[in-house]
Amino acid sequence: MAKITVNENCIGCGACTGVAPETFEIGDDGLAKAINEDVEAGKEAAETCPVEAIEVEE
Numbered sequence: 570m571a572k573i574t575v576n577e578n579c580i581g582c583g584a585c586t587g588v589a590p591e592t593f594e595i596g597d598d599g600l601a602k603a604i605n606e607d608v609e610a611g612k613e614a615a616e617t618c619p620v621e622a623i624e625v626e627e
């Protein structure tokens with residue numbers, strides 16, 4: 570089962586929510602979190618993340 574996680578490198582820049590708003594949101598802590606397991610969206614966002622905080626497991 571696919572799993573998308575945002576690790577502690579996240580700086581809350583919002584790039585992932587811009588690229589994949591259905592899959593990522595910025596939480597109350599100002600950091601991103603994945604809200605579903607859309608692998609394609611996760612990979613696309615991972616490519617735009619400036620700090621390599623997005624991990625996609627298939």
Ligand code: SF4
Pocket residue numbers: 575578579580581582583584585586600601617618619620621622623
């Ligand atoms: S693109 Fe990366 S650093 Fe920016 S909010 Fe998303 S996970 Fe965090």
